Amino acid sequence: MRVSQQIFPRAVALIVTISKDGEPNVMTASFLMPISFEPKYLAFSITPTRHTFKNLKEVKEFTFNICDESMLEEAKICGSYSGRDTDKFKLAKLEKESSSQVKPPLLKKSPVSFECRVEGMKEFGDHWLVVGRVLKEHVREEEFIPLLHKSGDIFPRLK
Numbered sequence: 001m002r003v004s005q006q007i008f009p010r011a012v013a014l015i016v017t018i019s020k021d022g023e024p025n026v027m028t029a030s031f032l033m034p035i036s037f038e039p040k041y042l043a044f045s046i047t048p049t050r051h052t053f054k055n056l057k058e059v060k061e062f063t064f065n066i067c068d069e070s071m072l073e074e075a076k077i078c079g080s081y082s083g084r085d086t087d088k089f090k091l092a093k094l095e096k097e098s099s100s101q102v103k104p105p106l107l108k109k110s111p112v113s114f115e116c117r118v119e120g121m122k123e124f125g126d127h128w129l130v131v132g133r134v135l136k137e138h139v140r141e142e143e144f145i146p147l148l149h150k151s152g153d154i155f156p157r158l159k
């Protein structure tokens with residue numbers, strides 16, 4: 001049994017990165033964790049075959065955009081197509097907003113977004129752990145119902 005079927009539900013975020021040529025990309029992630037209150041640090045775990053991983057190697061910055069329940073379709077789209085050959089912002093109709101501290105843009109629809117600088121990336125098994133220091137946060141909504149993930153197409157709902 002996969003660990004994703006044993007540790008759940010997990011919050012879902014859309015991770016936005018940018019290539020050295022300035023092309024942004026967005027990927028869904030649910031292997032997420034907060035690390036530190038002050039300064040704020042957070043982490044996610046990524047398979048190295050992702051286009052997002054290539055971008056992170058080129059530009060060591062990302063934005064971490066929390067999904068609320070209304071963002072299920074966007075999360076499915078950004079988690080099933082690759083930015084290698086698809087403009088997922090267009091496909092998922094996700095509006096971008098400029099960041100002030102990092103190059104990758106933010107997502108307007110997200111209730112909470114973090115601008116992050118990569119502080120470390122390390123391989124563990126079939127994933128890499130990416131640790132980011134939050135340089136700026138954007139709280140658009142304080143109260144929201146988070147989108148939750150188990151595995152595959154299973155998104156448990158809060159009762």
Ligand SMILES: Cc1cc2nc3c(=O)[nH]c(=O)nc-3n(C[C@H](O)[C@H](O)[C@H](O)COP(=O)(O)O)c2cc1C
Nearest residue numbers: 027028029030031046047050051052079081082083
């Ligand atoms: C709900 C959901 C959660 C996901 N969580 C992760 C994750 O935490 N880490 C990861 O590497 N891929 C995760 N994926 C898969 C990637 O989002 C997917 O492979 C995506 O197409 C990669 O995009 P990219 O090639 O543009 O970077 C998840 C997919 C979904 C639908």
